[in-house]
Amino acid sequence: MIDTRVWLLWAVTILALASSIRNPLYVIILLLIVTVVGGACNPDRERGAIFLPLRFAATTIPLAALFNGLTVHLGDATLFHLPDWLPLMGGAVTLEALIFGATNGLILTAIFGGFTVFNQVTPARDLMKLTPRAFHEAGVVLSIALNFIPQTSRSLKHIREAQEVRGHRVQGLRDWLPIVVPLLVSGLERSMKLAEAMVARGYGGTSDEELPLRNQALLALGLAALLLGWLGHLFHIAWPAAAWGLVAVGAALIAGVVWSASRSVSHTVYRERRWAVHDTLAALGCGLTLVVALTQQEALYYSPYPHLTWPVFDPLVGLGILGLLAPAILTAQAGSRQKKVASNR
Amino acid sequence: MNAHRIVGGVIHALSGAIGLLAFIYPFFLQTQRGSAINFAHSQDALLVTVALVGLSLMAMLVELQGQAVSAKTVALLGVMVAIASVLRFIEVAVPIPGGFSPIFAPIILAGYVFGGRFGFLMGIFTLLLSGLITGGIGPWLPYQMFTAGWVGLTAGWLSNIIPQGKNLKFEAVTLSAFGFVWGLLYGLIINLYFWPLASGPVEQTWVSGISFKEILTRYAAFYAVTSLGWDLARAVGNAALILFLGAPTIRALARFQRRFYFEVSPAHD
Numbered sequence: 321m322i323d324t325r326v327w328l329l330w331a332v333t334i335l336a337l338a339s340s341i342r343n344p345l346y347v348i349i350l351l352l353i354v355t356v357v358g359g360a361c362n363p364d365r366e367r368g369a370i371f372l373p374l375r376f377a378a379t380t381i382p383l384a385a386l387f388n389g390l391t392v393h394l395g396d397a398t399l400f401h402l403p404d405w406l407p408l409m410g411g412a413v414t415l416e417a418l419i420f421g422a423t424n425g426l427i428l429t430a431i432f433g434g435f436t437v438f439n440q441v442t443p444a445r446d447l448m449k450l451t452p453r454a455f456h457e458a459g460v461v462l463s464i465a466l467n468f469i470p471q472t473s474r475s476l477k478h479i480r481e482a483q484e485v486r487g488h489r490v491q492g493l494r495d496w497l498p499i500v501v502p503l504l505v506s507g508l509e510r511s512m513k514l515a516e517a518m519v520a521r522g523y524g525g526t527s528d529e530e531l532p533l534r535n536q537a538l539l540a541l542g543l544a545a546l547l548l549g550w551l552g553h554l555f556h557i558a559w560p561a562a563a564w565g566l567v568a569v570g571a572a573l574i575a576g577v578v579w580s581a582s583r584s585v586s587h588t589v590y591r592e593r594r595w596a597v598h599d600t601l602a603a604l605g606c607g608l609t610l611v612v613a614l615t616q617q618e619a620l621y622y623s624p625y626p627h628l629t630w631p632v633f634d635p636l637v638g639l640g641i642l643g644l645l646a647p648a649i650l651t652a653q654a655g656s657r658q659k660k661v662a663s664n665r
Numbered sequence: 666m667n668a669h670r671i672v673g674g675v676i677h678a679l680s681g682a683i684g685l686l687a688f689i690y691p692f693f694l695q696t697q698r699g700s701a702i703n704f705a706h707s708q709d710a711l712l713v714t715v716a717l718v719g720l721s722l723m724a725m726l727v728e729l730q731g732q733a734v735s736a737k738t739v740a741l742l743g744v745m746v747a748i749a750s751v752l753r754f755i756e757v758a759v760p761i762p763g764g765f766s767p768i769f770a771p772i773i774l775a776g777y778v779f780g781g782r783f784g785f786l787m788g789i790f791t792l793l794l795s796g797l798i799t800g801g802i803g804p805w806l807p808y809q810m811f812t813a814g815w816v817g818l819t820a821g822w823l824s825n826i827i828p829q830g831k832n833l834k835f836e837a838v839t840l841s842a843f844g845f846v847w848g849l850l851y852g853l854i855i856n857l858y859f860w861p862l863a864s865g866p867v868e869q870t871w872v873s874g875i876s877f878k879e880i881l882t883r884y885a886a887f888y889a890v891t892s893l894g895w896d897l898a899r900a901v902g903n904a905a906l907i908l909f910l911g912a913p914t915i916r917a918l919a920r921f922q923r924r925f926y927f928e929v930s931p932a933h934d
Contacts, residue, residue, distance in 0.1 A: 391869075444797040455723075457730045457739060458790070464743025465750060465794050472744075472751045493909045501913050504748065508921045511737075511744035515925075518736040531728065536672040539724050543679035546717060547686070554690060567717075574724050581727055 321654075322361070322647050323599040324446040327438055329606045330357075330647060334434035337613040337641065338427050343622035343631045344419075346641060347426045353644045354430060358437040360648035373433035380432075381425030388421025389413050394625050416624040423622075454581035464514065468507070475506055535577045542573030598650040605646025612640030676728045683721040684811045687714050688857040714858065718807040722789065729786060737925045742783065745775050746790045753795035764852060764895040765902035768795065772813060773820040773844050773903070774911060777836075778829075778918040781821025788813035805855070812854050816847050830919060837911035841904045848900025852892050860887060 334354070341347055354373070390402070390409045395416025404410040444466060451459045479502050480490075488498055531539075549566030613620070622631045752767040768791055776784020789810040796806050823843060827836055860871060869887035871880065 447797060454727055455730065458726055460739050461743045461746065461786075461790055462794055464740060465746040465790065466797075468744055468747035469750055472747050476751065493905055497910055497913060500910050501917055504914060505917050507744045507748050508741070508917070511740040512921070512924065514744070515735075515737040515740035518740060523736045523739075531730075533668055533672065536669065536676065536728065539728060540672055540675045540679060543676060543683065543721065543724050546720060547679055547683055550683070550686060550690075550717060554686075571720055574720050577727060578723060 322441075322602050322651065323593065323595060324442050324450060326599050326602045326606065326647065327442050328450070329603055329610075330644065331434055331438040333606045333610045333613065333644060335431060336610055337620075337644075338431045338434070340613050340617045341427060341620045342423060343620055343633075344423045344426060345631050345633050346620055346637065347423060347430060349638060349641050350430045350644070351426065351433065353641070353648075354433040354437055356645060357648040358433070358440065361651045362437065362440045373429060373436050376432050377425070377429040380428050381422055384425030384428065385418045385421040388424065389418040392417040392420070396627050416626070416628050419624045419628065423624075452578055452582050453585040453587050454578045456585045456587075468510070471510070472503070472507060476503055479503055479506075531581070535580060538573050539577050542570045542577065545570030545573065598654065602646040602650055605643035608643035609641055612637055612643075616640070673728055676724060680721045680725040680728075683717060684815075687718045687721075687808070687811070688854055690714055690858075715807055718811060722807060722810060726789075729782060738783070741779075741921075741925060742786055742790065745771065745787055746794055749787070749791040750795040753791075764848075764899040766899060767902070767906060768792075769813075769816060769844060769847065769851070769899070769903050770906040770910070771914075772817045773840060773847070773907065774914050774918060776817035776820030777824050777840060778915060778922055779821075780824065781818045784817025784819075784821045785814040786817070788815070788817035808855055808858055812851055816851065819843075819847075833912040833915060836915060837908060840911055840915075841908040844903030844907045845900045848903040849893075849896050851899065852896035853888060856888060856892055857884075860884060 334350070337350060338347075341350065358373075390413060393411035393414065395412075395414030397415035398412040399415055399418075400413055402409050402411060402413060448459060448462055448466070451462075476499070479499050483498050488495070490496060490499070545566045547570075549563045549568075549570060552563030552566065553560065616634075616637050619632075619634050619637050749768045749771040752771065772784060772788045772791060775787050792806065792810045792813045796809070820840070820843065823840070827839055829836070869883055869890060871883060875883070
């Protein structure tokens with residue numbers, strides 16, 4: 321099984337690539353990769369899960385093509401004319417505009433599909449474990465919420481059943497009142513008991529300490545540097561490097577405070593997951609694609625306007641994108657190795 | 666006012682300013698359409714913005730956590746986030762018209778009763794957790810978290826204006842109107858970050874160098890065509906939920922607020 325941090329890198333790489341890409345050939349490759357990785361790394365998923373991105377694509381691609389085709393009147397290959405008196409839509413409907421819109425839909429599908437796979441293969445608890453220790457209280461809140469969700473769902477079901485036994489039927493919004501208020505009150509009662517149990521077990525013994533003033537001041541400085549650097553970049557100051565330097569200083573200050581706050585929180589793990597060789601290989605594959613996404617932006621770009629031309633395909637860029645397949649290849653390899661061991665036994 | 670509170674206020678203001686800039690930054694992008702390099706740079710800016718919003722949220726969280734959060738607040742927040750996240754399931758499972766989502770009503774009501782800080786935290790945690798459990802993680806999440814946080818924060822500010830516990834009906838009606846406005850504002854704000862990068866007709870798209878009035882006119886046209894109908898469903902849904910369920914919910918929350926945050930003061934002779 322691939323480490324959650326690698327999956328995070330995989331999802332970020334998909335986002336970075338999809339943000340730079342406009343060439344439909346590369347977008348199609350990206351979509352195929354997402355489909356293959358989803359199938360190989362999550363074979364136990366529910367049957368409906370695979371149709372989720374397909375359903376999204378079936379709606380988004382035609383809609384994006386239609387919207388762009390009807391509202392953007394650029395391009396030479398005119399398909400038909402809409403009357404000029406029609407607001408926004410009046411004018412030539414061109415093949416170029418339809419293709420540009422469809423490419424937008426494909427890119428949106430790739431992002432949606434990528435994050436769907438990411439959500440399927442990474443359990444919420446593993447993602448929460450990645451939370452820096454500085455956010456331990458946020459982690460506690462999310463853990464409580466995560467554990468209370470099944471209880472809350474059960475309570476909702478029980479309350480509905482109890483009200484139905486009393487002859488209550490939900491027909492309008494007002495009929496939710498006898499369900500929502502008991503659900504809320506029972507939840508709040510449980511939180512009261514939980515808070516008492518937490519205090520009894522010593523919770524709050526350390527959290528009563530406020531963030532030191534020095535750290536607070538560093539946070540404020542970090543945010544100010546981020547803001548000034550970003551404003552400098554947006555307004556094109558004479559020294560762009562200085563603007564990015566300020567952003568870097570701000571990010572480093574915030575990261576430093578988070579690191580310092582993390583050190584003051586002790587953290588124990590029952591069984592720590594070890595970083596394995598296949599994690600490194602999968603991360604390297606994603607890294608390769610990330611480099612392509614960040615350095616080959618001109619090659620990834622394509623515009624059908626004003627004349628429709630066949631998009632240029634660079635095999636090296638295509639190969640670089642294939643780095644995203646690494647999790648699927650490594651998972652398939654691990655699966656076949658396990659089968660071999662099982663058959664030998 | 667002590668130094669901690671002053672610096673805390675500065676952190677909130679700076680974080681809010683970065684959040685605001687994250688939504689309006691594309692207005693400052695000096696791109697020309699059709700150019701590959703400029704297009705690519707405008708796309709980079711989107712990634713940079715997501716990273717900056719994430720950093721700003723981190724700073725805000727460290728600061729809010731540093732304010733000595735009690736066990737009661739942590740437990741209460743956890744349970745309220747769970748209740749609101751369960752409501753998100755309804756949104757995903759049941760085909761509700763338009764952009765209606767039942768998660769905003771609890772954020773508004775909790776922010777109103779328990780204060781702006783609680784409302785802000787509930788807004789960001791609800792969107793984060795419901796994103797985790799419904800597969801809603803993506804580049805849009807930091808923006809949604811920030812905006813939902815603002816919904817809860819401003820609901821807390823509202824409690825400073827309206828006299829609480831005097832006239833529940835009036836409170837529910839006011840919060841219902843507040844929910845209606847935020848239903849539209851939420852979509853209006855979330856759309857902002859990608860609008861200048863979207864393609865479309867000239868009357869609805871952003872172009873570098875146009876006047877502020879022209880920007881507003883074009884954005885209004887874009888919003889009216891693409892989002893108003895969708896957001897109206899959210900606004901009406903928020904208003905109806907708070908109108909019908911608001912008063913008893915406020916009563917229940919206020920009762921627990923008194924139980925949670927009671928203080929024992931020593932008697933003075």
